[in-house]
Amino acid sequence: MLTIHRNRSKSFRLVAAVFCVILVGCAGRVGLAENHGGAESFGSRKILETLWTPDQLRGGDHDIARMTLDAPDLRPPERTEPLHELPPVPEALQKVIVAVEPEGGEKVAALTFDLCERAPHLAGYRFDLVNFLRENNISATFFAGGKWMRSHPDKTMQLMADPLFELGNHAWTHGNLALMNEEEIREQLLWTQAEYEILRERLAERAKLRGVSGEMRLVPESLRLMRLPYGRNEARTLPVIASLGLPVIGWSVEGESSGPHGGSGPEAIVRYDLRQARPGVIYLMHANAVPKTTQTVVRELVPLLQARGYRFVTVSELLRMGKPVKVEMGYFTTPGDNLFLDALFGGKGTLGRTDKVKY
Numbered sequence: 435m436l437t438i439h440r441n442r443s444k445s446f447r448l449v450a451a452v453f454c455v456i457l458v459g460c461a462g463r464v465g466l467a468e469n470h471g472g473a474e475s476f477g478s479r480k481i482l483e484t485l486w487t488p489d490q491l492r493g494g495d496h497d498i499a500r501m502t503l504d505a506p507d508l509r510p511p512e513r514t515e516p517l518h519e520l521p522p523v524p525e526a527l528q529k530v531i532v533a534v535e536p537e538g539g540e541k542v543a544a545l546t547f548d549l550c551e552r553a554p555h556l557a558g559y560r561f562d563l564v565n566f567l568r569e570n571n572i573s574a575t576f577f578a579g580g581k582w583m584r585s586h587p588d589k590t591m592q593l594m595a596d597p598l599f600e601l602g603n604h605a606w607t608h609g610n611l612a613l614m615n616e617e618e619i620r621e622q623l624l625w626t627q628a629e630y631e632i633l634r635e636r637l638a639e640r641a642k643l644r645g646v647s648g649e650m651r652l653v654p655e656s657l658r659l660m661r662l663p664y665g666r667n668e669a670r671t672l673p674v675i676a677s678l679g680l681p682v683i684g685w686s687v688e689g690e691s692s693g694p695h696g697g698s699g700p701e702a703i704v705r706y707d708l709r710q711a712r713p714g715v716i717y718l719m720h721a722n723a724v725p726k727t728t729q730t731v732v733r734e735l736v737p738l739l740q741a742r743g744y745r746f747v748t749v750s751e752l753l754r755m756g757k758p759v760k761v762e763m764g765y766f767t768t769p770g771d772n773l774f775l776d777a778l779f780g781g782k783g784t785l786g787r788t789d790k791v792k793y
């Protein structure tokens with residue numbers, strides 16, 4: 435997802451009078467571990483602590499910096515096809531998964547952070563947000579653009595190696611998949627799968643040099659989930675993604691919004707997020723430069739949810755805990771509320787159709 439600030443207008447904030455979920459079917463408990471090669475682990479603390487010093491892991495203000503490039507970067511990755519082919523997504527996990535109904539109503543929540551990066555930008559990384567999660571042992575899922583991974587290789591390898599975190603696919607250049615043909619959709623997703631593998635190979639080389647290559651068995655070989663840029667798809671989009679083996683993960687709560695009558699500022703957003711909490715909730719947020727209040731919201735929201743009995747899990751863990759709640763089309767808070775973005779981000783999702791957007 436990418437939250438865009440249009441004329442800094444409040445009208446841009448996507449709010450809804452009613453939080454509406456169109457249920458198109460709930461599947462039974464799904465053998466996700468089977469589909470996902472039995473990957474129960476998301477990384478190795480030993481790799482993380484061997485390859486980086488605490489200071490390197492913590493990062494600093496320079497990591498946040500967002501840049502506009504002189505020209506859009508549309509270069510492909512070094513390798514455009516992933517070496518690992520995933521089995522097609524089982525029917526029970528097809529469509530857009532917006533929440534899970536955990537067995538027994540267990541109070542679990544998935545925090546998800548997108549790392550969006552379109553062709554004309556370098557989007558940065560909120561080191562302070564990630565540090566908060568690490569310091570408090572909070573599991574989370576990051577959906578990273580393939581180009582973002584290439585332009586932030588060290589951060590990608592750190593997230594990849596961290597057993598707290600799961601990484602997912604957020605398309606190559608944040609393409610608007612609803613406006614793409616099959617070949618373009620495959621390119622957006624497969625280039626990203628390939629870039630992950632390239633960086634995993636680099637991580638493996640470094641682990642080998644430091645004598646911890648045995649730990650690489652704990653680092654997933656592939657990205658196993660995806661998130662739609664702008665939450666946009668058409669009916670014809672989903673079978674293409676399913677054929678590539680990537681369940682599509684939406685969200686139940688736009689975690690950076692304060693809702694229809696919520697007011698402004700991080701406090702209002704936290705109040706809204708708390709009101710929307712349900713067992714199996716998936717929160718949408720960002721871990722790069724947009725929007726800037728997210729790390730404040732997360733610092734306040736996490737302990738409040740914990741005080742209400744919630745614990746945090748990755749999306750794959752959540753999917754193993756119960757029935758997925760699914761919709762046919764992605765959206766922010768109400769169906770159709772993201773359609774206007776098609777006018778801003780057409781073509782490969784990188785080029786604006788109006789002169790208001792330079793790229």
Ligand SMILES: [Zn+2]
Pocket residue numbers: 435436437548549550551604608662663664
């Ligand atoms: Zn995004």
